[in-house]
Amino acid sequence: xxxxxxxxxxxxxxxxxxxxxxxxxxxxxxxxxxxxxxxxxxxxxxxxxxxxxxxxxxxxxxxxxxxxxxxxxxxxxxxxxxxxxxxxxxxxxxxxxxxxxxxxxxxxxxxxxxxxxxxxxxxxxxxxxxxxxxxxxxxxxxxxxxxxxxxxxxxxxxxxxxxxxxxxxxxxxxxxxxxxxxxxxxxxxxxxxxxxxxxxxxxxxxxxxxxxxxxxxxxxxxxxxxxxxxxxxxxxxxxxxxxxxxxxxxxxxxxxxxxxxxxxxxxxxxxxxxxxxxxxxxxxxxxxxxxxxxxxxxxxxxxxxxxxxxxxxxxxxxxxxxxxxxxxxxxxxxxxxxxxxxxxxxxxxxxxxxxxxxxxxxxxxxxxxxxxxxxxxxxxxxxxxxxxxxxxxxxxxxxxxxxxxx
Numbered sequence: 001x002x003x004x005x006x007x008x009x010x011x012x013x014x015x016x017x018x019x020x021x022x023x024x025x026x027x028x029x030x031x032x033x034x035x036x037x038x039x040x041x042x043x044x045x046x047x048x049x050x051x052x053x054x055x056x057x058x059x060x061x062x063x064x065x066x067x068x069x070x071x072x073x074x075x076x077x078x079x080x081x082x083x084x085x086x087x088x089x090x091x092x093x094x095x096x097x098x099x100x101x102x103x104x105x106x107x108x109x110x111x112x113x114x115x116x117x118x119x120x121x122x123x124x125x126x127x128x129x130x131x132x133x134x135x136x137x138x139x140x141x142x143x144x145x146x147x148x149x150x151x152x153x154x155x156x157x158x159x160x161x162x163x164x165x166x167x168x169x170x171x172x173x174x175x176x177x178x179x180x181x182x183x184x185x186x187x188x189x190x191x192x193x194x195x196x197x198x199x200x201x202x203x204x205x206x207x208x209x210x211x212x213x214x215x216x217x218x219x220x221x222x223x224x225x226x227x228x229x230x231x232x233x234x235x236x237x238x239x240x241x242x243x244x245x246x247x248x249x250x251x252x253x254x255x256x257x258x259x260x261x262x263x264x265x266x267x268x269x270x271x272x273x274x275x276x277x278x279x280x281x282x283x284x285x286x287x288x289x290x291x292x293x294x295x296x297x298x299x300x301x302x303x304x305x306x307x308x309x310x311x312x313x314x315x316x317x318x319x320x321x322x323x324x325x326x327x328x329x330x331x332x333x334x335x336x337x338x339x340x341x342x343x344x345x346x347x348x349x350x351x352x353x354x355x356x357x358x359x360x361x362x363x364x365x366x367x368x369x370x371x372x373x374x375x376x377x378x379x380x381x382x383x384x385x386x387x388x389x390x391x392x393x394x395x396x397x398x399x400x401x402x403x404x405x406x
Contacts, residue, residue: 020062022081028061029088038092045095045374048218050175054089054096059131063100067107072121073128079108079252080312083259090263091270094378095219097263099133101256102171102220106134106180108252109196109237113244119234120198135176137199137227139168145390148245149191153184154236162230163197166209170225177201181227182241194241197231204229216377247328251315253386254337258308258344261382262301265348268355268375269294269301275359275370290358297354304347311340331402338395345382352379 020028037054044051058064067082068074077085082104090097107127114120126132138147145168152165163183173179179199184191210224237244272294279288318324327333352375356363363372 020075022066022075022077022084025061025063025066025075025077026081026085026088029058029063029085032057032061033089033092037089037096041093041096041374044093044219048213048221050172050221051093051096051099051219052175054093055099055133055175058100059133062128062131064103064107064131064133065128067104067111068124068128069111069115072124074111074124078312078316079255080309080316082108082252083255083308083312086256087259087263087266090260091267093219094260094264094374095217097260098217098220098257099172101253101260102136103134104256105249105252106136108248109180109244110134110198112248113196113239114237117234117238119232120237123198123235130177132177133172133175135173135179136171137165137167137173137179137181137225139170140182141166141168141224143191145387147182147386148194148242150182150184150194151191153187153189154195154197155187156233159233160230161197161233161236163199163227164229165227166224167227168210168224169222170206170227171222172220173206173222173225173227175221179204179227180237181229185240192242196237196241196244198235198237199227199229200231200235203231215380216374217381243329246334247325250334250337251311251328254341255308255312255315257382257385258304258311258340261344261348261379262304262308264375264379265301265304265351265355268352268372268379269297271363271370271372272297272355272358275362293354293358297351297358300347300351300354304344304351307340307343311336331398332404335395335398335402338391341386341391342383342388342395345385345388348382349376349379352376 036057040051040053063085065074066077066085070076086097086101089100110120110124140151142151143149152163155162163181165181165183178201181197181199182194183197185193185195205228207226208223209226212221212223276288276290276294279290318327352372356372356376359370359372362368362370365371366373
């Protein structure tokens with residue numbers, strides 16, 4: 001099978017783009033969203049295939065190293081800036097944006113928790129040069145969706161590790177250059193004593209255990225896998241996964257996911273607005289009845305945007321010292337992230353639904369320029385990615401004891 005490892009690209013162009021600032025990266029993503037992602041989105045969705053053209057374009061533009069610190073050759077983008085990149089791409093292809101968001105989540109775990117490791121810092125330098133794509137494997141058969149517990153355990157043999165895992169989903173693992181895998185610290189560790197391990201694609205074998213024929217987000221290509229791997233112990237992220245999960249993976253996930261769900265909804269509203277303007281041109285001097293509906297759904301869209309942007313700004317505003325970062329492990333921050341996830345995952349399909357009511361049958365047809373079928377199906381995945389019921393149950397438990405300092 002062809003992977004992104006087989007995609008040749010000019011090194012000089014990658015290095016120039018990798019060092020670009022956010023403005024240049026954002027403009028590159030705007031451009032490739034129209035020229036590449038949007039052009040292939042329908043086929044990616046129809047065939048449930050990986051958006052390899054889009055990811056190749058992202059590599060060429062140096063976007064995959066956006067979060068790597070500048071002293072290692074990356075662009076040093078903040079979480080707010082990463083979210084904007086995902087939101088922009090999602091307006092063209094939800095699957096492509098989800099792949100980019102998942103990559104940024106894994107990259108964030110390395111840039112925020114692995115810089116103390118010389119081996120992993122060196123790997124980040126290689127990532128800038130080669131624009132590696134990082135995948136995720138946090139689920140596992142038998143944990144029932146609880147990513148904060150593991151059954152598989154790391155086995156150390158001298159300076160090498162052996163790690164085998166049976167995952168219910170593996171985010172686009174067949175197409176990635178490396179996979180970040182959760183596991184127990186060792187065979188005697190409890191389920192919640194976890195580590196995060198960087199497993200290079202060439203050091204593992206993946207065996208598919210399930211298929212990926214889904215309602216939406218079809219291009220993310222994330223079936224179940226049985227992973228068999230071995231590598232250098234230096235590839236283990238040095239901190240406990242409990243820390244990297246609370247301080248990075250959870251906020252990055254909920255903020256980046258919310259931004260791309262907004263992007264999907266924003267394109268749906270954009271199509272609805274184009275439709276309403278067409279109606280207005282047909283009857284100059286009169287306001288189409290759909291214009292009022294457009295104004296109402298625009299308020300919902302703006303509210304959703306303010307929600308994830310506010311969370312991203314507050315995250316970025318936290319100093320990098322341990323005392324300030326400890327706030328990310330607090331109950332108050334966990335409740336805020338849970339609220340963000342539930343609110344935005346429910347808002348996205350509601351906004352797309354309202355856009356569909358405005359456009360009518362032309363939005364329902366798959367061969368129409370106003371088609372909203374893919375948007376609707378992609379947005380419906382939002383409440384299922386870590387089920388809202390599970391998230392709400394965790395919030396309910398915390399609210400029994402949480403006292404808001406404000």
